[in-house]
Amino acid sequence: MTTTCPHALDESLTRWGDYDRDDPFPLFAQVRSAGPVHEVTLADGHRAFLVVGYAAAREALNHPDLSKDMHAALARDGAVVAEGLPGPDFARHMLSVDQPDHTRLRGLAARAFTRTRLRALEPRIEELVTELLDDLAASDGVVDLVAGFAGPLPFAVIGELLGIERDDQRRLAAWFATLLAPYDGDEPPAASVAASDAIVGFLTDLVDLRWAEPTEDLVGDLVTACREGDLTRQELLSTLFQLVVAGHDTTTSLIGNGVVALLTHPDQHAALVADLDLVPQAVEEFLRWDAPVPHSTFRYAARDLTIAGTAIPEGVQVLVSLAAAGRDPERTPGAEAFDLQRGGATHLAFGHGIHHCLGARLARLEARIAFTELLRRYPAMRLAVPPEELSWGHGDGLVLRGLSSLPVLLTGPGPQETRP
Structure with a gap:
């Protein structure tokens, strides 16, 4: 295969997606060394x-000629994307449209993520963290930190934003876990279809209930906007679906991936336990070093364009590797090293430009509270299995990267004695 890059990539590397999902970073470095x-x-x-x-990557993420309009892409000859579950009625949200619809939809959802609303939500996040860690404390021996903490926490938080009761949150979480589980073949299994149908029914009923009895939560806000003609019912349902997915899946991976980074770097673990005021900058290093979203969501060239001197023809998909960009030594000296002392956000884990993650502030807040309390209560936490036995099988491995499970022992030798 030919390439218009300044440095040709070895043809054995040009089929993207066929790589070690548990440790893709050596490949990312090899590809990056051959050109951007x-x-x-x-x-x-x-x-x-x-x-x-x-x-x-920064240039691409904010390029005006890179479109996220999946419907326009599908309409082209030789469509470059395929819509999956739950189908087109839930596919018109801010991540799948361009201007001006993007700004309109983002603005309506953004009301739930203001500093004022998140400040009011912070005590509830602290309560949820305490409840989940109390439940873990009742376990004897090995616990799964994904199933018991990293997964339930962000789902409960997004449930709070949407005004969903805890029992309903648990049912909804189980359906989403089934829907988002990877599978072989082109057709989704029956369990995924059933989970999709259950989610569609739940969100549809939720909107109908809020329509009949308005509430002061995010769903209520969006229903009011729909009633006033600011968005369609399809856009309302699509936005709710997308917010649930984006609001929990990536933060689950942020927490899980961050814990593994700490527990496989004993010196960094010990330093953070000794000074929990470092947690906010540690969260930025977790995001840079092992991005929960290793590749950006869908984009394609709406017309001929150039990125970093490379000509990209109209109609072709463009995939931005946020994980590879995070370890670019031209941006971050010593980028392959995991170092909590780095200052600032030297990454693109939340994207860049108009599509910068709407929930970035909430994700940082959740992670700060989660890691602070987790390390305060369990400073000697350690992996219960060798690192090579962990599997980053959560998500599809391309857009999402997270652990299917994370077995840990909550007590044991201090972090300075932990061995990876």
């Missing part, structure tokens, strides 16, 4: 351009 942008073939056979350098 490369032509590749995705696992589904589509041609694409892969962006791996930090500066090039």
